[in-house]
Amino acid sequence: MKKNYIKMVLDLLMAITFVLLMNPRVLNGLPFHEIAGLVIGVAILTHIGLNWRWVINTTKKIFTPKLPGKTRLSYLLNILLLILMATVIISGIFISRVVFPNLAVEGWHSLRGIHSFSADATLALVGLHIALHWQWVMSICKKALKTKEGKLRKGILASVILSLAILAGGMQWYASTATPSMGEFYPKQFQQSDAGPSFNNGNNTGNSTFSHQGPPPNGDFRDGKFHGKDGHGGSNNPFLEMLNYFAIWAVIIIPAYFVEKRILRSKRKPKEVQPKLS
Numbered sequence: 001m002k003k004n005y006i007k008m009v010l011d012l013l014m015a016i017t018f019v020l021l022m023n024p025r026v027l028n029g030l031p032f033h034e035i036a037g038l039v040i041g042v043a044i045l046t047h048i049g050l051n052w053r054w055v056i057n058t059t060k061k062i063f064t065p066k067l068p069g070k071t072r073l074s075y076l077l078n079i080l081l082l083i084l085m086a087t088v089i090i091s092g093i094f095i096s097r098v099v100f101p102n103l104a105v106e107g108w109h110s111l112r113g114i115h116s117f118s119a120d121a122t123l124a125l126v127g128l129h130i131a132l133h134w135q136w137v138m139s140i141c142k143k144a145l146k147t148k149e150g151k152l153r154k155g156i157l158a159s160v161i162l163s164l165a166i167l168a169g170g171m172q173w174y175a176s177t178a179t180p181s182m183g184e185f186y187p188k189q190f191q192q193s194d195a196g197p198s199f200n201n202g203n204n205t206g207n208s209t210f211s212h213q214g215p216p217p218n219g220d221f222r223d224g225k226f227h228g229k230d231g232h233g234g235s236n237n238p239f240l241e242m243l244n245y246f247a248i249w250a251v252i253i254i255p256a257y258f259v260e261k262r263i264l265r266s267k268r269k270p271k272e273v274q275p276k277l278s
């Protein structure tokens with residue numbers, strides 16, 4: 001049971017981090033985006049590690065007809081998710097300007113297109129992935145918040161609210177105080193050039209275009225002025241950003257959950273064996 005709570009906390013933190021990553025301008029911009037993008041990679045490996053028994057058991061049974069349709073679907077979805085998530089992170093590393101500025105490669109624009117497209121596709125698939133586990137999420141929340149007699153565990157509820165408030169306060173504080181940490185990257189990578197992809201800081205004129213390596217001259221990672229496109233969210237406010245993408249997930253999760261409930265469960269034969277999740 002304790003393992004399920006650990007999973008739940010990790011899943012929630014991954015979900016929050018993922019939606020914040022959908023807009024590279026939130027918090028302190030690219031420094032946060034790139035570091036959190038790498039951290040989520042480690043979190044996902046931990047997430048897979050926590051479900052390793054499921055991975056092994058399902059892999060062994062994947063070609064047996066007894067395996068429930070839902071498990072097979074989950075397996076396929078997980079493989080796609082792994083490929084897409086790896087594509088987002090690896091393409092991110094190759095367009096990186098803060099953490100790996102030396103790895104920037106030619107064809108930056110197409111890589112950025114791949115990065116952006118795979119991020120959108122991952123967002124949609126994570127929505128489906130959560131929908132397939134929605135029953136698990138609800139049952140863990142219920143077990144955590146209610147006693148066997150059906151009474152509300154006020155202490156746990158208060159701790160959850162307090163933890164979320166601390167997280168929100170921390171984010172608000174970070175968003176309002178953090179400044180782009182560009183010191184060590186600036187002098188080394190900053191190049192002035194007329195060719196190649198350029199930062200558009202909104203007030204560029206003539207020769208004030210810069211190579212995409214290293215931060216822009218005014219250090220403006222934060223407002224997203226360093227690129228032409230506005231990212232996806234359109235807002236720098238982390239809370240609006242979260243609301244925006246959680247709403248998108250809700251639009252995917254709600255119908256997918258009900259479709260899954262109707263189709264997959266009604267098809268499940270009684271003799272089918274479901275591999276254990278934990």
Ligand code: HEM
Pocket residue numbers: 007008011012014015018044047048051054055074075078079081082085126129130133136137277
């Ligand atoms: C923001 C991203 C993600 C969220 C919020 C998320 C959420 C969840 C949840 C709620 C569960 C059920 C409980 C649990 O075991 O933790 C789960 C299971 C699982 N997830 Fe994820 N997940 C994410 C990304 C991924 C990725 C990228 C993979 C890559 C393969 C993955 C692989 C798995 C596996 C193997 C399981 C257990 C087996 C199953 O699908 O039933 N997850 N995930």
Ligand code: HEM
Pocket residue numbers: 018021022023024030033034035036037038040088089091092093094095096097099100112115116119120226227229230231232
């Ligand atoms: C799950 C992880 C990640 C997600 C979901 C994600 C998502 C995104 C999205 C949606 C954009 C905006 C694309 C556009 O507007 O065209 C973006 C831009 C970018 N990302 Fe990521 N990213 C992730 C990881 C990373 C990593 C690990 C790095 C580098 C180490 C990185 C570096 C960048 C850079 C340099 C940009 C371009 C910023 C600009 O427009 O100037 N990303 N990312």
